[in-house]
Amino acid sequence: xxxxxxxxxxxxxxxxxxxxxxxxxxxxxxxxxxxxxxxxxxxxxxxxxxxxxxxxxxxxxxxxxxxxxxxxxxxxxxxxxxxxxxxxxxxxxxxxxxxxxxxxxxxxxxxxxxxxxxxxxxxxxxxxxxxxxxxxxxxxxxxxxxxxxxxxxxxxxxxxxxxxxxxxxxxxxxxxxxxxxxxxxxxxxxxxxxxxxxxxxxxxxxxxxxxxxxxxxxxxxxxxxxxxxxxxx
Numbered sequence: 001x002x003x004x005x006x007x008x009x010x011x012x013x014x015x016x017x018x019x020x021x022x023x024x025x026x027x028x029x030x031x032x033x034x035x036x037x038x039x040x041x042x043x044x045x046x047x048x049x050x051x052x053x054x055x056x057x058x059x060x061x062x063x064x065x066x067x068x069x070x071x072x073x074x075x076x077x078x079x080x081x082x083x084x085x086x087x088x089x090x091x092x093x094x095x096x097x098x099x100x101x102x103x104x105x106x107x108x109x110x111x112x113x114x115x116x117x118x119x120x121x122x123x124x125x126x127x128x129x130x131x132x133x134x135x136x137x138x139x140x141x142x143x144x145x146x147x148x149x150x151x152x153x154x155x156x157x158x159x160x161x162x163x164x165x166x167x168x169x170x171x172x173x174x175x176x177x178x179x180x181x182x183x184x185x186x187x188x189x190x191x192x193x194x195x196x197x198x199x200x201x202x203x204x205x206x207x208x209x210x211x212x213x214x215x216x217x218x219x220x221x222x223x224x225x226x227x228x229x230x231x232x233x
């Protein structure tokens with residue numbers, strides 16, 4: 001079956017606490033589940049003690065309350081925080097262009113309050129973008145609150161316009177899941193899952209390479225917080 005990249009993207013569908021401190025939390029305790037009152041749960045990842053990264057289509061600004069639940073591991077109980085501010089990528093919010101162009105910016109940043117203490121939950125920093133030909137680890141939170149995320153290896157086999165194609169099965173609820181790279185310095189976020197599709201019989205996950213969008217997202221989050229506090233004019 002002859003497949004064009006455009007036809008692949010045309011088929012893409014959106015994927016849609018204990019009080020004890022621990023000195024050595026699990027390195028993936030920052031992977032979590034994002035819940036709200038009016039949208040299905042998504043996956044997400046803590047990239048700083050007070051910052052959560054997820055897919056933009058998981059961040060409906062109409063929603064008044066989001067809760068981020070961190071992963072639970074033996075000796076590292078899951079913890080929860082309320083999201084205080086939400087900032088989907090501003091280009092995604094314009095709703096313009098093709099579906100492919102929106103998938104390229106399908107990322108959002110949230111601030112939780114209060115921040116997670118580093119000794120309780122490990123934030124996973126954003127690193128270099130995922131690249132074709134390399135193997136990564138996908139950690140998603142498709143189960144219930146208070147459990148560990150689903151972890152599996154997944155190879156990136158192509159990249160185009162800031163989207164990375166991953167050769168693995170992706171399920172509903174995995175939107176916002178981090179695509180992780182392990183380095184000698186630790187784990188880092190290389191991309192964020194946003195959609196799923198197929199190339200013939202091969203299931204494909206689509207992920208956004210987030211590094212270049214991070215400063216835009218931080219600026220959008222700051223603007224959202226200023227507007228909410230009446231400082232934005």
